[in-house]
Amino acid sequence: MPKKIVIIGAVALGPKAACRARRLDPEAEITVVDRDSIISYGGCGIPYYVSGDIAEVKELCSTVYHAVRDPEFFRQYKRVNVLTRTEAISIDRKAKTVLIKSLETGKESELEYDSLVFATGSTPFVPPVPGHDLQGVFTVSNLHKATLIKDKIAAGEIDNAVVVGGGAIGLEMAEALTALWGIKTTVVEMCDHVLPQAFGPGLARMVENHLRENDVDVMSSTRLLEISGDADGRVAGVKTDKGEIPCQLVIFGVGARPNTQIGQEAGLAVGPWGGLLVDARMRTSDPSIYAGGDCCEVRNLITGGSSYLPLGSLANRQGRVIGTNVAGGNERFEGAVGTFCLKAFELGVAKAGLTLKQARDAGFDAEEGMVVMADRAHFFPGNELMFMSLIADRKTRRVLGIEAVGPQGDAVKARVDAVAVLLPHKPDLDDISNLEVGYAPPYASAMDIVNAAGNALKNIMDGFSDPIDPVTFLEMLEDENNVFLDVRAEKVSRKMQAIYGDRWICLPQDDLPARWEELPRDKRLHVFCNTGLRSYESQLFLREKGFTDLKNIAGGYATARLLKPGIDEK
Structure with missing residues (x-):
């Protein structure tokens, strides 16, 4: 009999797992269910759709050959059955069935499975502050919300906006609102600098000042107290512990929570972040049920502990692993080091591994070294300064993390990626000092900034630099x-x-x-x-x-x- 594969969720990981499974098992019965009507889109592109860099929403839902990835596309080209506007209600692990409900008709039915995949994603967190349910309060959760935000802006309804949260989504949305639309935008961040989970204070404050240079106000170490409204129930402003800010739009970007309710109700194990726990084959505590993407936790390859990394890049890679394994294969996803990159106006921002604080909190005797150096040969026209920090353990000299900022984003990302691939293998500072990377004056110096960062931190640990x-x-x-x-x-x-x-x-x-x-x-x-x-x-x-x-x-x-x-x- 054909294997029955059921996948809950159809944004990133779900379609990837379904297509991979289909290629490996032509006879399998593959069914994907999703509550939404829009599926298989690039969610990380939402800020760039709002900004106008991406002109039409369908571009986020299209293949490289401009075919729209809708249910008919999956049925005809991938031979995968996709049920939209359908909610998974509960799971009977003993009977291996999923109870589903049509959100259009209310009709309930059951799907049998041999393998079940959780690709349920996450839900943006909205703090329960007064006024959080006013008209004009949004999260960046799906294309429907993105279109509503863009329509309000295009209609001229927004003069001032507040973005709550200085993480990646918050900064991307601040740029989107400011760069094209000219909306006066303020970022409110509770921690003492933006990107608190990704960067130390030094490089993060460079990003903050660059935002200010581009007319984005940044209020760090600031708590949101209330969202105030007008007589019609629309946003009129926000109150913080540092004063009031008038606005007509509030966007929350303060993190996300994994969607695991029906998994927990079915008795699946969850980790300290609330995500489903999986092994290296992406199996949950039930070997017939897999999970990946924003709804699961993965092993941190530096600390060895569990981590929650809701990144589209990981979801796609995990989807391929899951698709292979539900089709009878044996691929592994060992974990991640948390590699991250961001465009902030004219700055490229990237990191991998732990910040200095995270390393020390994890029990390492960590030290940080910083270098500033041209991203190309200093004599080659067009070179720009890049700022880089390297973090390592004093006792073992094991490299734990890297952060970099510079005007030429591709160059910044390339340097961080070069170190990121080494971090799972516990490189020491000598490995970074002598890392072999390509050299030509238009692209790099003979002694690359990555090598220089390793040398600088070695000098600190060897007592030459204080x-x-x-x-x-x-x-x-x-x-x-x-x-x-x-x-x-x-x-x-x-x-x-x-x-x-x-x-x-x-x-x-x-x-x-x-x-x-x-x-x-x-x-x-x-x-x-x-x-x-x-x-x-x-x-x-x-x-x-x-x-x-x-x-x-x-x-x-x-x-x-x-x-x-x-x-x-x-």
């Missing part, structure tokens, strides 16, 4: 007792001296061999340059001359000016 991170440096500027040694050219260092007076010492690196004796020995010297390289070399030189209280300011002026625009202006 850095201060750029966020701490900015805080130290306010303390009159701190003394800084600027080893850049005098014409640029004098600007800082004009602001900070005698505690800002201007002494170019070229002059250090002749003038080092002029420097005070009774105070700590915080050495400063443009990117951190010359200050590191100067630190080494002064240490040879007997100076013992020295700190190198990581990232130098190039980083400081992005974290504090106008730092050298009175």
